[in-house]
Amino acid sequence: MTNASVAADLRDEPFEPTVLESTVAMHGRVWDIRRDVVAYGDGELVREWMVHPGAVAIVAVDDDQRVLLIQQYRHPLRHRDWEVPAGLLDIPGEDPLEAAKRELAEEADLEATDWEPLTSIWSSPGSNSEIVHIYLARGVTTLEAFAREAEEADIRAEWVPLDAAVDAVMGGRMHNGILVAGILAAARRLQA
Secondary structure, eight states: OOOHHHHOOOOOOOOOOOOOOEEEEEESOEEEEEEEEEETTTTTEEEEEEOOOEEEEEEEBBBTTTEEEEEEETTTEEEEEOOOHHHEOOOTTTOHHHHHHHHHHHHHHHEEEEEEEEEEESOOOTOOOOOEEEEEEEEEEEEEOOOOOGGGGGOOOEEEHHHHHHHHTTTEEEHHHHHHHHHHHHHHHHHH
């Protein structure tokens, strides 16, 4: 079997065990926590997990092969981590690509002429239902600045050579999972 055929056969597989009980353990402002009792094997599992609407993220690359990184405060981590622009799919029925365009404008004051999907990831499948659709955006231009508040009010933005961002990921200096997936996928796509 060749590497190509092995790669073509690798995929996540749906599995639907019987959910015996499902309750909302906590209602949150943005998301809820569910408590499920699931029949599994010869017994039962109890799992609490976050119900998430999903999200989009954008790897914006300019004509000089620089990627836009933003840094903002993330309270659970007590860090200002480096990220790519991203946001929730919190408008019912909104197409993920349209959400990505909206988020790039809102978080980075940018628009792009060229968009393509890079990958989609589950951010933490053992604890939440979030899926993040990551897009590559090129042909970027600046928009009028959006008014920002809370953590977004002091976003720091930097255009960084894509190779330097890959080096920072591989060197363990940037840890945001969406950034890691997006930067590595964009580098691979742009090398092709």
